[in-house]
Amino acid sequence: MTLHEVADELGVHYMTVYRYVRLGYLPAHKEGGSWRVLREDVDELRKAPPSDARRGQPSSPWDQRLLQRLLAADQSGAWKVVEAAQSSGMSIGAIYREMILPALREMGDGWHRGEVSVAQEHAATQVATRIVSRLSALGARRGISKGVVVMGTTATDLHTLPVMIAADLMRLEGFDVLDLGSRLPAESFAEIAAVQQRLVAVAVSVTAPGQAEEVATTVAALRDRVDVPIILGGAAIDGDEHAKLLGADMGGPTIDDILPKMLELVA
Ligand code: B12
Known part of the structure; x- marks a missing residue:
């Protein structure tokens, strides 16, 4: 009609x-x-x-x-x-x-x-x-920054939108987020993270299933270059234990599982 x-x-x-x-x-x-x-x-x-x-x-x-x-x-x-x-x-x-x-x-x-x-x-x-x-x-927020978070996916994950949304939810809490989008090679991810001033954490967004190997490679490349917490999150991460098994310091499926811990980190 x-x-x-x-x-x-x-x-x-x-x-x-x-x-x-x-x-x-x-x-x-x-x-x-x-x-x-x-x-x-x-x-x-x-x-x-x-x-x-x-x-x-x-x-x-x-x-x-x-x-x-x-x-x-x-x-x-x-x-x-x-x-x-x-x-x-x-x-x-x-x-x-x-x-x-x-x-x-x-x-x-x-x-x-x-x-x-x-x-x-x-x-x-x-x-x-x-x-x-x-x-x-x-949603652009004014005020004192709580530090820089570098965020992206593994080299095999196509889900850019979850990165954008999670980055914005972190920004609303006062973090400066460098959003790398999706499919960045692990070495490039680590390279850009290593040169950030006031880096407080690196967030790896994992949405597509079946990426254990790629996630572990990304975390290892990051470990080599930065000494801030490495956080895993997204629909393919079951929880903190799962994130730790993959070599990260913490993690969870949603940003709200992690934000309180991130705020503690910078308190
Ligand atoms: C759009 C979409 C796509 C698009 C992505 C385009 C883009 N530009 O992003 C395309 C078409 C590429 C795609 C492809 C695939 N997709 Co898809 N996709 C979706 C869909 C419909 C929406 C994604 C989205 O934006 N969701 C909204 C997000 C933001 O919701 P959320 O994950 O709950 O949000 C939280 C987390 O993302 C978290 N977060 C994100 N990053 C980080 C980082 C950290 C550190 C933390 C703490 C939290 C965090 O923050 C958010 C807020 O709390 C979802 C459905 C769904 N349930 O989400 C399926 C979905 C994610 N896809 C799925 C699948 C299976 C696939 C494919 C494998 C399909 C296929 N057979 O080819 C491929 C994988 C390709 C690849 N290699 O990546 C599954 C994943 C299942 C799983 N993980 O167990 C879902 C859930 C659909 C389903 N119900 O089966 N997909």
Whole structure:
């Protein structure tokens, strides 16, 4: 259905329907440059209109609304959901933790179950990357730096987005992060870490499974060149013990497992 048809059917103004779409609680996709909505989604909305939707305020969970926009590869709609969350008072840290991370994880689960195609996942990841870049600029923090953290992946891990997000969450706590992205050879990783002033830790992001050997090589190369804690983290790291087995000083799957320890390091 077009947005005009939806508006007629629901008895609301076209702009109201447009806002429903933009704010993420009426799923829509583009056909030939204009929005199309599935009848069943309109029926869903009619069955359970969010009470505050009528006042123009979004009420469906933010992560779900963001996920819908990501899956529709709708960059401006996705950013509008983020802006709406921000104007409702959500902090940048909360936008990462309560919207972006759950939306990406759910998208990954959908892909794993075969419900989200590879192309859809790639397009959604591109939109998410752009959203994170914009959000990152908004989150720039002033004040005294807690020191430098050099962060990247192994030479075999393609997951750049987790590095970007984890780097931003560290920056929000006052660390200066040198973000090396993904697939940097271990020697280059160690070389750049070794010349940092005020280096307080090196963070290796490990998301792709099956990289034990590559992780151990990266940690060993870093050990040769720096004497600060080496931290492993990401979806492929089970916890502190796992990180230590791979030769690191500490680790955990999420940044929040590690941030308190990092803050202790520099206290
Ligand atoms: C986008 C994506 C991709 C993109 C990455 C593009 C990019 N620019 O990043 C592409 C298509 C390349 C990709 C490829 C693959 N992927 Co992928 N991918 C994803 C997806 C959907 C989102 C990733 C993301 O950004 N997540 C959001 C992150 C930020 O969530 P998070 O990990 O919970 O976040 C925390 C950690 O990352 C942590 N963190 C990150 N770095 C560090 C460092 C330190 C020191 C610390 C402490 C913490 C930390 O901080 C975050 C905040 O707390 C996930 C789904 C998911 N559940 O995440 C799958 C996922 C990560 N991929 C997965 C897999 C299996 C693959 C492939 C092997 C698939 C394949 N068969 O080819 C390949 C691996 C390729 C390779 N060699 O790297 C699995 C990994 C499973 C696992 N580790 O056990 C997941 C979980 C999907 C799934 N449910 O199966 N993928």
